Amino acid sequence: MANLRPIKFRILELCNEDGGKWNYEIVTQIQKEYDLKGDFQRDSINFDIIELASGGLLQDIEVKVDEKGFYKKGFLLHKYNITKFGQIRAADACLLNI
């Protein structure tokens, strides 16, 4: 894709969809869109999500244990939704669709 924007922007867009999105879904989609391969890149994207949540731009709305190994077996999976603050910051960044 030609017009990719920074990864955190895309994460905010994805979490703006109705009902939120699971972290493993976000990670897989971003890896595909940005052509980022390997476990290191996967964890790095997941860390971006964690930073966004810690900064109050995303909130987790559902949590479950990863029993099937979607992401990492035995660890937690989070479903995230954008917060009001996240929407304001996204609007600052002129993100479409928000």
Place this chain on the structure above:
Amino acid sequence: MDLQALKTQEHKRRVKIGFMWAFFCAILWGLWYIPGTVVWVLNPFDAMYGEIAATSGDGVSLIVTAVLITAFNALTVILALLVWNGVLGKFGEMKRTLKEFHPCSRWFFLAAIFGGPMAILGSFIAMGFVGGAFAAVAALMYPVVGSTLASKWYGEKITKRAYTGIAFIIAGGFTIFGGGVLTEIGSGSVSWIGYLGGLMAAAGWGIEGAIAGKGLDISEPDVSLTIRFIAENIIWWIIIIPLLAIVGFPMFKYAILAFEPLTLLTLIFAGITFGFCYVAWYKSFPLIGVGRGQGIGNLYGLFAVIFIFLFFGDVPSWTILVGGTLCLAGSSIMFLEDTGELESLRGD
């Protein structure tokens, strides 16, 4: 294990990583004082200082030499950061972030102005006109500026406990350098410009942190930091150094002379320690907030004294024991805080 317990555990791990980054920052910052001190007595900087001092006086010479040293510091930092980003495979993200000037890069260019010409230069001015101990103590005040700004400007949650921790660490720093400061200030007429330098350091680094915290919301720390140093290099090498050269200082003559093995090695050591200290600093902010990240980062004062003792054999005075204890107490107060309060760093 139930879900809540797992959640708490995951959360604790996140906070621990944040504190660990801030702690690395403090160690590397302390280490930086070794090349940062040594480089002044190496040529060409030593000769440069002498030449300018002979015509323009010690004060001017000190600042102009400091500009060249800081510029070289920024240059080696950017080399270290480019290698770092290359290894992490983040050049793509860097290009994407750079293009977003309004939401992202703009903040890091601003951060570079406050952190570079204001804080680092201010620090050197304080060192030169008052003394090293005063410069160190003045810079220790920066978390006060940083955390106050972060909380007033974008509502970062800073608990009473975090403030207490910051206060303890600052008190510790004062105790470590206090005697030196009294000697320096008492040693006769101190120029007001030295105090101004101290103020520039505290305000500059504090403001930089708060601004960076704002931009880091929506961008990646490794990448953001590299952009911040690209901006600082532009400020020094494209704006200030040519300006000083036009005014008549021998900037380029000495810049070329810096390419000798020992000087380069020292500068590269400075670049690596300073660069990664900054990487750690920026990485801690999104995880534990600007206030805590800077508070723990302040432990650099203690580490600087320890490293200078280990490498140069300058035995610190006994007050370091009291100061060190205060620093430790301050970090523990912050680190042992019930982290439930850190779930999100921002208030609603």
